[in-house]
Amino acid sequence: MVAEVQAAPRRLQPLRRLVPFILAYPVRLSLTVLFLLTSAITSLAIPAALGGAIDEGFVAQNLDNVGRYGWIIVSIAALMAIASGARFYFISVIGERVLADLRQAVFGHLLALDARYFDTNRIGELTSRLNGDVAVIRGAVGSSFSLALRSMVTIIGALVMMILTSPVLTLAVVIALPTVLVPVIAFSRRLRGMSRKTQDALADLSAMATEMLGANRTVKAFTQEAVQSALYDERSEASFRAETRRLGARSVMVAMVIFLGTAALVGLVWWGARSVFEGSVSAGQLAQFLVYALMAAGALTNVSEVLGTLQMVAGSTERLTEILDTEPAIKDPAVPVALPQPPLGTVEFDQVRFAYDGNEPVLSDISFSVAKGQTVALVGPSGSGKSTALSLLQRFYDIDHGAIRVDGIDIRQVALHDLRSRFAYVEQEPIIFAGTIEENILFGKPGASRADVIAASKAALVDDFVSDLPNGYDTVVGERGVMLSGGQKQRLAIARAILKNAPILLLDEATSALDAQSERLVQVALEHLMEGRTTLVIAHRLATIRDADTILVLEAGRIIDQGNHDQLVAKGGRYAELAKLQFRDA
Numbered sequence: 001m002v003a004e005v006q007a008a009p010r011r012l013q014p015l016r017r018l019v020p021f022i023l024a025y026p027v028r029l030s031l032t033v034l035f036l037l038t039s040a041i042t043s044l045a046i047p048a049a050l051g052g053a054i055d056e057g058f059v060a061q062n063l064d065n066v067g068r069y070g071w072i073i074v075s076i077a078a079l080m081a082i083a084s085g086a087r088f089y090f091i092s093v094i095g096e097r098v099l100a101d102l103r104q105a106v107f108g109h110l111l112a113l114d115a116r117y118f119d120t121n122r123i124g125e126l127t128s129r130l131n132g133d134v135a136v137i138r139g140a141v142g143s144s145f146s147l148a149l150r151s152m153v154t155i156i157g158a159l160v161m162m163i164l165t166s167p168v169l170t171l172a173v174v175i176a177l178p179t180v181l182v183p184v185i186a187f188s189r190r191l192r193g194m195s196r197k198t199q200d201a202l203a204d205l206s207a208m209a210t211e212m213l214g215a216n217r218t219v220k221a222f223t224q225e226a227v228q229s230a231l232y233d234e235r236s237e238a239s240f241r242a243e244t245r246r247l248g249a250r251s252v253m254v255a256m257v258i259f260l261g262t263a264a265l266v267g268l269v270w271w272g273a274r275s276v277f278e279g280s281v282s283a284g285q286l287a288q289f290l291v292y293a294l295m296a297a298g299a300l301t302n303v304s305e306v307l308g309t310l311q312m313v314a315g316s317t318e319r320l321t322e323i324l325d326t327e328p329a330i331k332d333p334a335v336p337v338a339l340p341q342p343p344l345g346t347v348e349f350d351q352v353r354f355a356y357d358g359n360e361p362v363l364s365d366i367s368f369s370v371a372k373g374q375t376v377a378l379v380g381p382s383g384s385g386k387s388t389a390l391s392l393l394q395r396f397y398d399i400d401h402g403a404i405r406v407d408g409i410d411i412r413q414v415a416l417h418d419l420r421s422r423f424a425y426v427e428q429e430p431i432i433f434a435g436t437i438e439e440n441i442l443f444g445k446p447g448a449s450r451a452d453v454i455a456a457s458k459a460a461l462v463d464d465f466v467s468d469l470p471n472g473y474d475t476v477v478g479e480r481g482v483m484l485s486g487g488q489k490q491r492l493a494i495a496r497a498i499l500k501n502a503p504i505l506l507l508d509e510a511t512s513a514l515d516a517q518s519e520r521l522v523q524v525a526l527e528h529l530m531e532g533r534t535t536l537v538i539a540h541r542l543a544t545i546r547d548a549d550t551i552l553v554l555e556a557g558r559i560i561d562q563g564n565h566d567q568l569v570a571k572g573g574r575y576a577e578l579a580k581l582q583f584r585d586a
């Protein structure tokens, strides 16, 4: 919203950011300029030939000359047609190319941004920038840029030809010009701020649609259809009103240009007729001059129209470059330290303290270590900071104090890719993508062979249900895996983690129990996954913590107790209470 206030004085400046994208294609750009100039020059030659036809043909009553000039005009027109077509093609292709590059750059950059960025920005708003704003630029880069360039060349060319044709008449035009230009410029200023506002309103709208459509089951379950629909209507109406205001202002501007332009033209014709009667200008010259003046005026109108569009493009470009300019807070170190090879699989938290956005610490003074192959269970009431600990280990956020080490190396000294390659993460609510079963498993290790996928599936007991599906591994599972049961989704996520074959397993156990049969299958799959790996598990099942080498009991972001199950039970106290209340099958 701050940017919206700043958008006005910056005017078309954001467009400069598109320049490097365009300059990346020098050959296409040169061809565009070549055809642009050819089409402009040829279109300027036609009125000159017309003037000749009038003076040497019509006024001199010489039909041969009329024919000769006719042929000249047709030849020029042919050249102009070819050049115009080629110009349209090349500039459109550049437009599409720039667009694809921009879209790719923004998406790639978004994926590289850190967790905190996504905590504070709405996903729907970001996808709207990626789609809506890119579309605005697409609409303009091909047509408006082309029109703006062509109009500018035409204005300059026509002006030169006007001076060559009749300096006196040109002087008259130059004197009359400000009466048209001044109001137009004043008005286009008002249009500026309006553009970004309408874009923001649109982004808001599309963010809401993305969110609500994604959550359509929740909407239905809470019978929120009418309420959300009304809310959407309200915002849609706001967007409509903003757009209407902008269109109104733009229409007034167009009307103004038409009226002032016509009035100026009538004055010019009168002044020209006077010059012809006085004998200082020939009839052919006047006709020629008027066509140039009309061309210049037409081009000027185009410029005023294009200016409105370009301001919109500037707004969209700005919203996209804002993303490109956002530096990820979590980055690779300048000189990354390599993790040991082969991996040791050890984890160490050393007096770690962390707070989300400078609030109360969510974790304080957290110290523990996990040896190779050990299983450490994190338990504690909701909100005690268990998930946060796993996020910190994967460096989704940077800690405020202390150190986290993997294989003895501070994770801030390691390249992010290397660090995260060391973990297999199984989330509480596994994320399943809209593709096929195989694609979902391959997410763990892109490029793995079908045989490896099947081996992982077998270990995760995914193979069982996949072989019953009509399309097997090529079965499309629907957005977020809606076509799979809860247990199947969990096993699919486990297969993905098995395929990744990382030395350290991070497991966030599902809180809700599946039915006994499903639960048993998931358990077997998990046992296969944990085999030979160091495991950090946020445990909700009694069976899991019973098997853990060490249990860390968290409360309000601190480790209040640790030991194995039997030791902790023997101690009584907080753990025993938790065990009674919190753990499934307790």
Ligand SMILES: Nc1ncnc2c1ncn2[C@@H]1O[C@H](COP(=O)(O)OP(=O)(O)OP(=O)(O)O)[C@@H](O)[C@H]1O
Residues within 6 Å of the ligand: 119, 356, 362, 380, 381, 382, 383, 384, 385, 386, 387, 388, 389
């Ligand atoms: N992205 C975030 N931004 C700000 N605060 C957060 C964020 N994620 C979690 N918190 C806060 O941090 C605290 C610890 O949350 P965390 O998810 O780590 O707890 P948890 O022990 O895993 O809880 P649960 O068992 O309910 O998942 C909570 O008070 C929560 O509100």
